[in-house]
Amino acid sequence: MRASNRLSAKGAAALGAGKHADGAGLWLVKDEPTRGKWILRVTVHGRRREMGLGAYPAVSLAEARKSADTARATVRAGLDPIKERQRAKREAARNLHVLNDIARDAFESRKAELKGDGKAGRWFSPLALHVLPKLGKLPVADIDQTDIRDCLAPIWHTKAETAQKAIGRLAICLKHAAALGLQVDLQATDKARALLGKPRHKPANIPALPWREVPAFYASLCDGTVTHLALRLLILTGVRSAPLRFMHISQVEGDVWTVPAAGMKGRVDATADFRVPLSDEALAVIEAAKAHAREGYLFPSVKKGVISDATMARLMERREMEARPHGFRSSLRDWLAEATDAPHDVAETMLGHVVGGSVERAYRRTDFLEQRRALLARWAKHVTGQSGQVVRMVQG
Structure with missing residues (x-):
């Protein structure tokens, strides 16, 4: 009797219920005459193992023998064919993860690093709008790089800043996928940049009101409404609109407004609370705003929550001004550069910018509060039309 290949395709079909050996550990186990399953018995490291090779007759005799040969070769290599098959299935399953899933998982893992846990959607929106509709599935x-190129080519030159954000977020998603054990091309985004070329479009700066024209605009904000008061304090402090719009009475102590780290642009840092010295004019604006406060927020909207950035911008649009609220930061910075001799580090700190490298910041313990206090007091005088003289700063 042959040690292997005992069965024939015709003979296997005629067999009744029971266990039927083909030889060399391969068995056809029939539950009934018309159906069954293939079983391979092997010994791995002295342990007997039974490995299913598929249902009969869906898996033919020839296919079962071929699978059995592959499994026996694995055993001869000192490996367990069952574990190797399971490992291959896991790897295949990992590689089937689609970009939609990876992008959302990457976003979830980074929420704690983003302002407001990323609820505003600014981190995810470049992916959601420009990448996932085409590559998400x-x-x-x-x-690969050609997929990314074809996806972003329509906006690469016309919406350059958005395209750069999208490809940057996509690179983070690919790194996240690699960290999960997936086989991805981590250089795909860099290769796509090479294919797309240098963007022709240059992002325009946010229009700003020249600092010499700020006093006239400030004087026109005189009706005591929430919008007028918010714009006045925005001009006086040089902060971004988000922390100002969410300004809470509890954040003000004496003549210092402490903006929580979560309210500052960029990643959350437990040590990054930002102190804003308040001039007498700024304190007067805050006192007037208290009459409108709701639940402690100084600049509430008409219905609920706080006013939006668009509310202040629309006021300027209605006056047919090109400048926008965020531009008052540039007005202040230009005034510092042209009308004062404020040191660079002090001027940049006034706008909440990070100054110096990590080592330098670790050794520098000051936030230049007193120097900034003097400068903002002089800025308030300029804004209110009381003084136009050049400021001389003495570094302490």
Whole structure:
């Protein structure tokens, strides 16, 4: 009797219920005459193992023998064919993850680093609007530079800043996928940049009111409404609109307004609370705003929450001004450069910018509060039309 290949395709079909050996550990186990399953018995490291090779007759005798040969070769290599098959299935399953899933998982893992846990959607929106509609259903392992190029080419030159954000976020997603154990091309985004070329479009700066024209505009904000008061304090402090719009009475102590770290632009840093010295004019604006406060917020909207950035911008639009609220930061910075000799580090700190490298910041313990207090007091005088003289700063 042959040690292997005992069965024939015709003979296997005629067999009744029971266990039937083909030889060399391969068995056809029939539950009934018309159906059954293939079983391979092997010994791995002295342990007997039974490995299913598929249902009969869906898996033919020839296919079962071929699978059995592959499994026996694995055993001869000192490996367990069952574990190797399971490992291959896991790897295949990992590689089937689509970009939609990876992008959302990457976003979830980074929420704690983003302002407001990323609720504003600014981190995810470049992906959601420009990448996922085209690439979201692709397995992340299949995405290459040509896919990325074709996806972003329509906005690469016309919406350059948005395209740069989108490709940057996509690079983070690919790194996240690699950290999960997926086989991805981590250089795909860099290769796509090479294919797309240098963007022709240059992002325009936010229009700003020249600092010499700020006093006239400030004087026109005189009706005591929430919008007028918010714009006045925005001009006086040089902060971004978000922390100002969410300004709470509890953040003000004496003549210092402490903006929580979560309210500052960029990643959350437990040590990054930002102190804003308040001039007498700024304190007067805050006192007037208290009459409008709701739940402690100084600049509430008409219905609920706080006023939006668009509310202040629309006021300027209605006056047919090109300048926008955020531009008052540039007005202040230009005044510092042209009308004072404020040191660079002090001037940049006034706008909440990070100054110096990590080592330098670790050794510098000051936030230049007193120097900034003097400068903002002089800025308030300029804004209110009381003084136009050049400021001389003495570094302490």
